[in-house]
Amino acid sequence: MKYFDRPNYSVIVVGAGRGIGRAAADLLASQGVAVGCLDSDGATAQAAAEEIKAGGGRASAGRLDVTEDRAIGPALDAMAKSLGRIDGLINCAGITGNTNIKAHDVDPADFDRVLGINLRGAFMLSKHVLPHMVAQKYGRLLHIASIAGKEGNAGMTAYSASKAGLIGLVKSMAKDYVDRGITINALAPAVIRTPMVDAMPQASQDYMTAKIPMGRCGELEEAAQMIAWIVSPACSFTTGFTFDLSGGRATY
Ligand SMILES: NC(=O)c1ccc[n+]([C@@H]2O[C@H](COP(=O)([O-])OP(=O)(O)OC[C@H]3O[C@@H](n4cnc5c(N)ncnc54)[C@H](O)[C@@H]3O)[C@@H](O)[C@H]2O)c1
Structure with missing residues:
Protein backbone atom coordinates (compact mmCIF):
# COMPACT_ATOMS: atom_id res chain seq x y z
CA MET A 1 0.00 0.00 0.00
CA LYS A 2 1.23 3.48 -0.85
CA TYR A 3 0.70 5.94 2.02
CA PHE A 4 1.28 9.05 -0.08
CA ASP A 5 -1.01 8.52 -3.04
CA ARG A 6 -1.51 12.22 -3.80
CA PRO A 7 0.58 14.20 -6.29
CA ASN A 8 2.90 16.89 -4.90
CA TYR A 9 2.33 15.90 -1.26
CA SER A 10 4.41 18.33 0.80
CA VAL A 11 5.47 18.18 4.43
CA ILE A 12 7.50 20.64 6.51
CA VAL A 13 9.84 19.18 9.12
CA VAL A 14 10.91 21.59 11.84
CA GLY A 15 14.09 20.37 13.52
CA ALA A 16 15.07 18.55 10.33
CA GLY A 17 18.78 19.15 10.81
CA ARG A 18 19.48 16.02 12.81
CA GLY A 19 18.01 13.30 14.99
CA ILE A 20 14.37 12.26 14.63
CA GLY A 21 13.50 15.16 12.31
CA ARG A 22 16.30 14.28 9.90
CA ALA A 23 15.28 10.61 9.85
CA ALA A 24 11.65 11.56 9.19
CA ALA A 25 12.65 13.97 6.40
CA ASP A 26 14.75 11.28 4.72
CA LEU A 27 12.03 8.66 4.89
CA LEU A 28 9.32 11.01 3.60
CA ALA A 29 11.55 12.05 0.70
CA SER A 30 12.16 8.42 -0.18
CA GLN A 31 8.36 8.02 -0.42
CA GLY A 32 8.14 10.82 -2.99
CA VAL A 33 7.07 13.55 -0.55
CA ALA A 34 8.46 17.07 -1.06
CA VAL A 35 10.09 18.02 2.23
CA GLY A 36 10.62 21.49 3.69
CA CYS A 37 13.57 21.29 6.05
CA LEU A 38 13.65 23.96 8.77
CA ASP A 39 15.93 24.16 11.78
CA SER A 40 17.41 26.80 14.08
CA ASP A 41 20.71 25.47 12.77
CA GLY A 42 20.24 26.58 9.17
CA ALA A 43 23.37 24.81 7.93
CA THR A 44 22.11 21.40 9.02
CA ALA A 45 18.70 22.07 7.47
CA GLN A 46 20.47 22.98 4.24
CA ALA A 47 22.59 19.83 4.42
CA ALA A 48 19.50 17.67 4.97
CA ALA A 49 17.79 19.17 1.91
CA GLU A 50 20.93 18.87 -0.23
CA ASP A 65 14.09 29.26 15.42
CA VAL A 66 10.65 28.52 16.87
CA THR A 67 11.21 31.10 19.63
CA GLU A 68 11.49 33.94 17.11
CA ASP A 69 7.82 34.88 16.82
CA ARG A 70 8.12 37.20 13.87
CA ALA A 71 10.12 34.72 11.80
CA ILE A 72 7.62 31.86 11.93
CA GLY A 73 4.89 33.18 9.62
CA PRO A 74 7.31 34.31 6.90
CA ALA A 75 9.28 31.04 7.07
CA LEU A 76 6.14 28.95 6.63
CA ASP A 77 4.83 31.23 3.87
CA ALA A 78 8.15 30.89 2.05
CA MET A 79 7.97 27.12 2.35
CA ALA A 80 4.37 27.08 1.08
CA LYS A 81 5.53 29.04 -1.96
CA SER A 82 8.53 26.83 -2.55
CA LEU A 83 6.74 23.49 -2.03
CA GLY A 84 3.42 24.57 -3.60
CA ARG A 85 1.34 23.67 -0.54
CA ILE A 86 1.69 22.47 3.05
CA ASP A 87 -0.03 19.12 3.57
CA GLY A 88 1.74 18.34 6.80
CA LEU A 89 4.01 19.78 9.45
CA ILE A 90 6.10 17.71 11.82
CA ASN A 91 7.51 19.61 14.79
CA CYS A 92 10.68 17.93 16.05
CA ALA A 93 12.24 21.05 17.56
CA GLY A 94 12.93 20.37 21.21
CA ILE A 95 15.48 20.52 24.00
CA THR A 96 15.79 18.75 27.34
CA GLY A 97 17.31 21.65 29.30
CA ASN A 98 19.21 20.63 32.42
CA THR A 99 18.38 17.12 33.59
CA ASN A 100 19.23 14.85 36.52
CA ILE A 101 18.21 17.76 38.74
CA LYS A 102 15.52 18.05 41.43
CA ALA A 103 12.75 20.64 41.11
CA HIS A 104 14.06 22.90 43.88
CA ASP A 105 17.37 23.21 42.03
CA VAL A 106 15.84 24.01 38.62
CA ASP A 107 16.91 27.42 37.36
CA PRO A 108 13.75 29.38 36.38
CA ALA A 109 15.59 30.67 33.30
CA ASP A 110 16.22 27.08 32.17
CA PHE A 111 12.56 26.23 32.87
CA ASP A 112 11.45 29.16 30.68
CA ARG A 113 13.89 28.19 27.92
CA VAL A 114 12.57 24.61 27.78
CA LEU A 115 8.92 25.70 27.87
CA GLY A 116 9.67 28.41 25.30
CA ILE A 117 10.91 25.95 22.70
CA ASN A 118 8.99 22.76 23.51
CA LEU A 119 5.57 24.24 24.32
CA ARG A 120 5.30 27.87 23.22
CA GLY A 121 7.24 27.10 20.04
CA ALA A 122 4.79 24.29 19.25
CA PHE A 123 1.86 26.64 19.81
CA MET A 124 3.36 29.32 17.57
CA LEU A 125 4.09 26.85 14.77
CA SER A 126 0.51 25.58 15.00
CA LYS A 127 -0.90 29.11 15.01
CA HIS A 128 0.92 29.93 11.78
CA VAL A 129 0.53 26.66 9.88
CA LEU A 130 -3.16 26.02 10.60
CA PRO A 131 -4.44 28.85 8.35
CA HIS A 132 -2.67 27.19 5.40
CA MET A 133 -4.36 23.89 6.25
CA VAL A 134 -7.79 25.46 6.83
CA ALA A 135 -7.60 27.17 3.42
CA GLN A 136 -6.97 23.89 1.63
CA LYS A 137 -9.35 21.88 3.89
CA TYR A 138 -6.62 19.35 4.63
CA GLY A 139 -3.72 19.01 7.00
CA ARG A 140 -1.65 16.71 9.14
CA LEU A 141 0.01 18.39 12.13
CA LEU A 142 2.27 16.30 14.34
CA HIS A 143 4.21 17.41 17.41
CA ILE A 144 6.86 15.21 18.98
CA ALA A 145 6.05 15.01 22.70
CA SER A 146 7.67 12.39 24.97
CA ILE A 147 6.96 9.57 27.37
CA ALA A 148 8.16 12.15 29.94
CA GLY A 149 4.97 14.11 29.27
CA LYS A 150 2.78 11.08 29.91
CA GLU A 151 4.55 9.62 32.92
CA GLY A 152 6.89 12.33 34.26
CA ASN A 153 10.59 11.50 34.36
CA ALA A 154 12.51 12.06 37.59
CA GLY A 168 -2.78 19.03 26.27
CA LEU A 169 -2.23 21.54 23.48
CA VAL A 170 -2.69 18.83 20.86
CA LYS A 171 -5.86 17.47 22.50
CA SER A 172 -7.43 20.93 22.57
CA MET A 173 -6.41 22.11 19.11
CA ALA A 174 -7.55 18.84 17.53
CA LYS A 175 -11.10 19.50 18.69
CA ASP A 176 -11.07 22.99 17.16
CA TYR A 177 -10.23 21.67 13.68
CA VAL A 178 -11.90 18.27 13.76
CA ASP A 179 -14.39 19.20 11.03
CA ARG A 180 -11.82 20.86 8.73
CA GLY A 181 -10.02 17.83 7.30
CA ILE A 182 -7.13 18.49 9.68
CA THR A 183 -5.70 16.01 12.16
CA ILE A 184 -3.46 17.16 15.02
CA ASN A 185 -1.57 14.49 16.92
CA ALA A 186 1.46 13.95 19.12
CA LEU A 187 4.02 11.18 19.35
CA ALA A 188 5.52 10.07 22.67
CA PRO A 189 8.84 8.27 22.20
CA ALA A 190 10.82 6.74 25.03
CA VAL A 191 14.55 6.78 24.24
CA GLN A 205 20.11 8.08 29.95
CA ASP A 206 20.36 5.00 32.18
CA GLU A 222 11.07 3.04 13.90
CA ALA A 223 10.32 6.66 14.78
CA ALA A 224 10.42 7.75 11.14
CA GLN A 225 8.05 4.99 10.00
CA MET A 226 5.41 5.91 12.58
CA ILE A 227 5.80 9.64 11.88
CA ALA A 228 5.43 9.13 8.12
CA TRP A 229 2.22 7.19 8.58
CA ILE A 230 0.73 9.75 10.99
CA VAL A 231 1.24 12.62 8.49
CA SER A 232 0.01 10.60 5.52
CA PRO A 233 -3.54 10.67 4.09
CA ALA A 234 -3.84 7.06 5.31
CA CYS A 235 -4.00 8.18 8.96
CA SER A 236 -7.42 9.78 8.65
CA PHE A 237 -9.53 8.80 11.68
CA THR A 238 -7.26 9.73 14.59
CA THR A 239 -6.86 13.22 16.00
CA GLY A 240 -5.94 14.68 19.37
CA PHE A 241 -4.09 11.47 20.15
CA THR A 242 -0.63 10.84 21.52
CA PHE A 243 0.85 7.85 19.70
CA ASP A 244 3.09 5.61 21.79
CA LEU A 245 6.64 4.71 20.78
CA SER A 246 8.00 3.44 24.06
CA GLY A 247 8.84 -0.25 23.73
CA GLY A 248 5.99 -1.13 26.08
CA ARG A 249 6.61 1.51 28.78
CA ALA A 250 3.22 3.10 28.20
CA THR A 251 0.25 0.96 27.26
CA TYR A 252 -2.27 3.78 27.01
N1 LIG B 1 15.55 11.17 21.16
C1 LIG B 1 14.68 10.76 22.08
O1 LIG B 1 14.89 9.75 22.78
C2 LIG B 1 13.41 11.51 22.30
C3 LIG B 1 12.49 10.97 23.19
C4 LIG B 1 11.28 11.63 23.41
C5 LIG B 1 11.00 12.80 22.74
N2 LIG B 1 11.93 13.33 21.89
C6 LIG B 1 11.61 14.60 21.23
O2 LIG B 1 11.77 14.48 19.84
C7 LIG B 1 12.16 15.73 19.28
C8 LIG B 1 13.45 15.55 18.47
O3 LIG B 1 14.45 15.08 19.36
P1 LIG B 1 15.86 14.54 18.87
O4 LIG B 1 16.26 13.49 19.83
O5 LIG B 1 15.84 14.26 17.42
O6 LIG B 1 16.75 15.83 19.21
P2 LIG B 1 18.02 16.46 18.45
O7 LIG B 1 18.62 17.39 19.44
O8 LIG B 1 18.88 15.39 17.91
O9 LIG B 1 17.35 17.27 17.25
C9 LIG B 1 16.53 18.38 17.52
C10 LIG B 1 16.62 19.35 16.39
O10 LIG B 1 15.80 20.48 16.73
C11 LIG B 1 16.52 21.66 16.45
N3 LIG B 1 16.07 22.73 17.35
C12 LIG B 1 16.36 22.88 18.66
N4 LIG B 1 15.84 24.02 19.11
C13 LIG B 1 15.20 24.60 18.07
C14 LIG B 1 14.48 25.80 17.92
N5 LIG B 1 14.35 26.69 18.92
N6 LIG B 1 13.93 26.08 16.72
C15 LIG B 1 14.08 25.23 15.69
N7 LIG B 1 14.78 24.09 15.76
C16 LIG B 1 15.34 23.78 16.95
C17 LIG B 1 17.97 21.31 16.69
O11 LIG B 1 18.86 22.20 16.02
C18 LIG B 1 18.04 19.89 16.17
O12 LIG B 1 18.38 19.85 14.80
C19 LIG B 1 12.32 16.69 20.48
O13 LIG B 1 11.13 17.42 20.67
C20 LIG B 1 12.51 15.75 21.65
O14 LIG B 1 12.11 16.31 22.88
C21 LIG B 1 13.12 12.72 21.66
Whole structure:
Protein backbone atom coordinates (compact mmCIF):
# COMPACT_ATOMS: atom_id res chain seq x y z
CA MET A 1 0.00 0.00 0.00
CA LYS A 2 1.23 3.48 -0.85
CA TYR A 3 0.70 5.94 2.02
CA PHE A 4 1.28 9.05 -0.08
CA ASP A 5 -1.01 8.52 -3.04
CA ARG A 6 -1.51 12.22 -3.80
CA PRO A 7 0.58 14.20 -6.29
CA ASN A 8 2.90 16.89 -4.90
CA TYR A 9 2.33 15.90 -1.26
CA SER A 10 4.41 18.33 0.80
CA VAL A 11 5.47 18.18 4.43
CA ILE A 12 7.50 20.64 6.51
CA VAL A 13 9.84 19.18 9.12
CA VAL A 14 10.91 21.59 11.84
CA GLY A 15 14.09 20.37 13.52
CA ALA A 16 15.07 18.55 10.33
CA GLY A 17 18.78 19.15 10.81
CA ARG A 18 19.48 16.02 12.81
CA GLY A 19 18.01 13.30 14.99
CA ILE A 20 14.37 12.26 14.63
CA GLY A 21 13.50 15.16 12.31
CA ARG A 22 16.30 14.28 9.90
CA ALA A 23 15.28 10.61 9.85
CA ALA A 24 11.65 11.56 9.19
CA ALA A 25 12.65 13.97 6.40
CA ASP A 26 14.75 11.28 4.72
CA LEU A 27 12.03 8.66 4.89
CA LEU A 28 9.32 11.01 3.60
CA ALA A 29 11.55 12.05 0.70
CA SER A 30 12.16 8.42 -0.18
CA GLN A 31 8.36 8.02 -0.42
CA GLY A 32 8.14 10.82 -2.99
CA VAL A 33 7.07 13.55 -0.55
CA ALA A 34 8.46 17.07 -1.06
CA VAL A 35 10.09 18.02 2.23
CA GLY A 36 10.62 21.49 3.69
CA CYS A 37 13.57 21.29 6.05
CA LEU A 38 13.65 23.96 8.77
CA ASP A 39 15.93 24.16 11.78
CA SER A 40 17.41 26.80 14.08
CA ASP A 41 20.71 25.47 12.77
CA GLY A 42 20.24 26.58 9.17
CA ALA A 43 23.37 24.81 7.93
CA THR A 44 22.11 21.40 9.02
CA ALA A 45 18.70 22.07 7.47
CA GLN A 46 20.47 22.98 4.24
CA ALA A 47 22.59 19.83 4.42
CA ALA A 48 19.50 17.67 4.97
CA ALA A 49 17.79 19.17 1.91
CA GLU A 50 20.93 18.87 -0.23
CA GLU A 51 21.29 15.20 0.67
CA ILE A 52 17.66 14.55 -0.22
CA LYS A 53 18.06 16.29 -3.57
CA ALA A 54 21.29 14.43 -4.29
CA GLY A 55 19.33 11.20 -3.78
CA GLY A 56 16.70 12.28 -6.33
CA GLY A 57 14.15 13.64 -3.85
CA ARG A 58 12.46 17.03 -3.59
CA ALA A 59 13.40 19.38 -0.76
CA SER A 60 13.71 23.02 0.30
CA ALA A 61 15.58 24.40 3.28
CA GLY A 62 15.51 27.38 5.58
CA ARG A 63 16.53 28.60 9.00
CA LEU A 64 13.84 28.92 11.65
CA ASP A 65 14.09 29.26 15.42
CA VAL A 66 10.65 28.52 16.87
CA THR A 67 11.21 31.10 19.63
CA GLU A 68 11.49 33.94 17.11
CA ASP A 69 7.82 34.88 16.82
CA ARG A 70 8.12 37.20 13.87
CA ALA A 71 10.12 34.72 11.80
CA ILE A 72 7.62 31.86 11.93
CA GLY A 73 4.89 33.18 9.62
CA PRO A 74 7.31 34.31 6.90
CA ALA A 75 9.28 31.04 7.07
CA LEU A 76 6.14 28.95 6.63
CA ASP A 77 4.83 31.23 3.87
CA ALA A 78 8.15 30.89 2.05
CA MET A 79 7.97 27.12 2.35
CA ALA A 80 4.37 27.08 1.08
CA LYS A 81 5.53 29.04 -1.96
CA SER A 82 8.53 26.83 -2.55
CA LEU A 83 6.74 23.49 -2.03
CA GLY A 84 3.42 24.57 -3.60
CA ARG A 85 1.34 23.67 -0.54
CA ILE A 86 1.69 22.47 3.05
CA ASP A 87 -0.03 19.12 3.57
CA GLY A 88 1.74 18.34 6.80
CA LEU A 89 4.01 19.78 9.45
CA ILE A 90 6.10 17.71 11.82
CA ASN A 91 7.51 19.61 14.79
CA CYS A 92 10.68 17.93 16.05
CA ALA A 93 12.24 21.05 17.56
CA GLY A 94 12.93 20.37 21.21
CA ILE A 95 15.48 20.52 24.00
CA THR A 96 15.79 18.75 27.34
CA GLY A 97 17.31 21.65 29.30
CA ASN A 98 19.21 20.63 32.42
CA THR A 99 18.38 17.12 33.59
CA ASN A 100 19.23 14.85 36.52
CA ILE A 101 18.21 17.76 38.74
CA LYS A 102 15.52 18.05 41.43
CA ALA A 103 12.75 20.64 41.11
CA HIS A 104 14.06 22.90 43.88
CA ASP A 105 17.37 23.21 42.03
CA VAL A 106 15.84 24.01 38.62
CA ASP A 107 16.91 27.42 37.36
CA PRO A 108 13.75 29.38 36.38
CA ALA A 109 15.59 30.67 33.30
CA ASP A 110 16.22 27.08 32.17
CA PHE A 111 12.56 26.23 32.87
CA ASP A 112 11.45 29.16 30.68
CA ARG A 113 13.89 28.19 27.92
CA VAL A 114 12.57 24.61 27.78
CA LEU A 115 8.92 25.70 27.87
CA GLY A 116 9.67 28.41 25.30
CA ILE A 117 10.91 25.95 22.70
CA ASN A 118 8.99 22.76 23.51
CA LEU A 119 5.57 24.24 24.32
CA ARG A 120 5.30 27.87 23.22
CA GLY A 121 7.24 27.10 20.04
CA ALA A 122 4.79 24.29 19.25
CA PHE A 123 1.86 26.64 19.81
CA MET A 124 3.36 29.32 17.57
CA LEU A 125 4.09 26.85 14.77
CA SER A 126 0.51 25.58 15.00
CA LYS A 127 -0.90 29.11 15.01
CA HIS A 128 0.92 29.93 11.78
CA VAL A 129 0.53 26.66 9.88
CA LEU A 130 -3.16 26.02 10.60
CA PRO A 131 -4.44 28.85 8.35
CA HIS A 132 -2.67 27.19 5.40
CA MET A 133 -4.36 23.89 6.25
CA VAL A 134 -7.79 25.46 6.83
CA ALA A 135 -7.60 27.17 3.42
CA GLN A 136 -6.97 23.89 1.63
CA LYS A 137 -9.35 21.88 3.89
CA TYR A 138 -6.62 19.35 4.63
CA GLY A 139 -3.72 19.01 7.00
CA ARG A 140 -1.65 16.71 9.14
CA LEU A 141 0.01 18.39 12.13
CA LEU A 142 2.27 16.30 14.34
CA HIS A 143 4.21 17.41 17.41
CA ILE A 144 6.86 15.21 18.98
CA ALA A 145 6.05 15.01 22.70
CA SER A 146 7.67 12.39 24.97
CA ILE A 147 6.96 9.57 27.37
CA ALA A 148 8.16 12.15 29.94
CA GLY A 149 4.97 14.11 29.27
CA LYS A 150 2.78 11.08 29.91
CA GLU A 151 4.55 9.62 32.92
CA GLY A 152 6.89 12.33 34.26
CA ASN A 153 10.59 11.50 34.36
CA ALA A 154 12.51 12.06 37.59
CA GLY A 155 15.11 14.81 37.28
CA MET A 156 13.37 16.29 34.25
CA THR A 157 10.88 18.77 35.72
CA ALA A 158 10.90 21.36 32.94
CA TYR A 159 11.06 18.84 30.12
CA SER A 160 8.26 16.66 31.52
CA ALA A 161 6.06 19.71 32.15
CA SER A 162 6.66 21.04 28.64
CA LYS A 163 5.76 17.72 27.03
CA ALA A 164 2.65 17.24 29.22
CA GLY A 165 1.61 20.73 28.15
CA LEU A 166 2.21 19.82 24.54
CA ILE A 167 -0.05 16.77 24.86
CA GLY A 168 -2.78 19.03 26.27
CA LEU A 169 -2.23 21.54 23.48
CA VAL A 170 -2.69 18.83 20.86
CA LYS A 171 -5.86 17.47 22.50
CA SER A 172 -7.43 20.93 22.57
CA MET A 173 -6.41 22.11 19.11
CA ALA A 174 -7.55 18.84 17.53
CA LYS A 175 -11.10 19.50 18.69
CA ASP A 176 -11.07 22.99 17.16
CA TYR A 177 -10.23 21.67 13.68
CA VAL A 178 -11.90 18.27 13.76
CA ASP A 179 -14.39 19.20 11.03
CA ARG A 180 -11.82 20.86 8.73
CA GLY A 181 -10.02 17.83 7.30
CA ILE A 182 -7.13 18.49 9.68
CA THR A 183 -5.70 16.01 12.16
CA ILE A 184 -3.46 17.16 15.02
CA ASN A 185 -1.57 14.49 16.92
CA ALA A 186 1.46 13.95 19.12
CA LEU A 187 4.02 11.18 19.35
CA ALA A 188 5.52 10.07 22.67
CA PRO A 189 8.84 8.27 22.20
CA ALA A 190 10.82 6.74 25.03
CA VAL A 191 14.55 6.78 24.24
CA ILE A 192 15.72 7.03 20.63
CA ARG A 193 19.47 7.43 20.39
CA THR A 194 20.07 10.91 18.94
CA PRO A 195 22.47 13.80 19.65
CA MET A 196 19.91 15.14 22.15
CA VAL A 197 20.04 11.97 24.22
CA ASP A 198 23.83 11.66 23.86
CA ALA A 199 24.16 15.12 25.41
CA MET A 200 22.26 14.11 28.57
CA PRO A 201 24.04 12.98 31.75
CA GLN A 202 24.67 9.22 31.77
CA ALA A 203 22.44 8.89 34.86
CA SER A 204 19.47 10.34 32.95
CA GLN A 205 20.11 8.08 29.95
CA ASP A 206 20.36 5.00 32.18
CA TYR A 207 17.20 5.94 34.12
CA MET A 208 15.13 6.31 30.95
CA THR A 209 16.50 3.27 29.19
CA ALA A 210 16.02 0.99 32.22
CA LYS A 211 12.30 1.76 32.14
CA ILE A 212 11.79 0.34 28.62
CA PRO A 213 10.27 -3.17 28.92
CA MET A 214 11.65 -4.26 25.52
CA GLY A 215 15.10 -3.72 27.02
CA ARG A 216 16.42 -1.53 24.21
CA CYS A 217 16.23 1.96 22.82
CA GLY A 218 14.03 2.74 19.84
CA GLU A 219 15.61 3.06 16.40
CA LEU A 220 15.42 6.22 14.30
CA GLU A 221 13.84 4.14 11.52
CA GLU A 222 11.07 3.04 13.90
CA ALA A 223 10.32 6.66 14.78
CA ALA A 224 10.42 7.75 11.14
CA GLN A 225 8.05 4.99 10.00
CA MET A 226 5.41 5.91 12.58
CA ILE A 227 5.80 9.64 11.88
CA ALA A 228 5.43 9.13 8.12
CA TRP A 229 2.22 7.19 8.58
CA ILE A 230 0.73 9.75 10.99
CA VAL A 231 1.24 12.62 8.49
CA SER A 232 0.01 10.60 5.52
CA PRO A 233 -3.54 10.67 4.09
CA ALA A 234 -3.84 7.06 5.31
CA CYS A 235 -4.00 8.18 8.96
CA SER A 236 -7.42 9.78 8.65
CA PHE A 237 -9.53 8.80 11.68
CA THR A 238 -7.26 9.73 14.59
CA THR A 239 -6.86 13.22 16.00
CA GLY A 240 -5.94 14.68 19.37
CA PHE A 241 -4.09 11.47 20.15
CA THR A 242 -0.63 10.84 21.52
CA PHE A 243 0.85 7.85 19.70
CA ASP A 244 3.09 5.61 21.79
CA LEU A 245 6.64 4.71 20.78
CA SER A 246 8.00 3.44 24.06
CA GLY A 247 8.84 -0.25 23.73
CA GLY A 248 5.99 -1.13 26.08
CA ARG A 249 6.61 1.51 28.78
CA ALA A 250 3.22 3.10 28.20
CA THR A 251 0.25 0.96 27.26
CA TYR A 252 -2.27 3.78 27.01
N1 LIG B 1 15.55 11.17 21.16
C1 LIG B 1 14.68 10.76 22.08
O1 LIG B 1 14.89 9.75 22.78
C2 LIG B 1 13.41 11.51 22.30
C3 LIG B 1 12.49 10.97 23.19
C4 LIG B 1 11.28 11.63 23.41
C5 LIG B 1 11.00 12.80 22.74
N2 LIG B 1 11.93 13.33 21.89
C6 LIG B 1 11.61 14.60 21.23
O2 LIG B 1 11.77 14.48 19.84
C7 LIG B 1 12.16 15.73 19.28
C8 LIG B 1 13.45 15.55 18.47
O3 LIG B 1 14.45 15.08 19.36
P1 LIG B 1 15.86 14.54 18.87
O4 LIG B 1 16.26 13.49 19.83
O5 LIG B 1 15.84 14.26 17.42
O6 LIG B 1 16.75 15.83 19.21
P2 LIG B 1 18.02 16.46 18.45
O7 LIG B 1 18.62 17.39 19.44
O8 LIG B 1 18.88 15.39 17.91
O9 LIG B 1 17.35 17.27 17.25
C9 LIG B 1 16.53 18.38 17.52
C10 LIG B 1 16.62 19.35 16.39
O10 LIG B 1 15.80 20.48 16.73
C11 LIG B 1 16.52 21.66 16.45
N3 LIG B 1 16.07 22.73 17.35
C12 LIG B 1 16.36 22.88 18.66
N4 LIG B 1 15.84 24.02 19.11
C13 LIG B 1 15.20 24.60 18.07
C14 LIG B 1 14.48 25.80 17.92
N5 LIG B 1 14.35 26.69 18.92
N6 LIG B 1 13.93 26.08 16.72
C15 LIG B 1 14.08 25.23 15.69
N7 LIG B 1 14.78 24.09 15.76
C16 LIG B 1 15.34 23.78 16.95
C17 LIG B 1 17.97 21.31 16.69
O11 LIG B 1 18.86 22.20 16.02
C18 LIG B 1 18.04 19.89 16.17
O12 LIG B 1 18.38 19.85 14.80
C19 LIG B 1 12.32 16.69 20.48
O13 LIG B 1 11.13 17.42 20.67
C20 LIG B 1 12.51 15.75 21.65
O14 LIG B 1 12.11 16.31 22.88
C21 LIG B 1 13.12 12.72 21.66
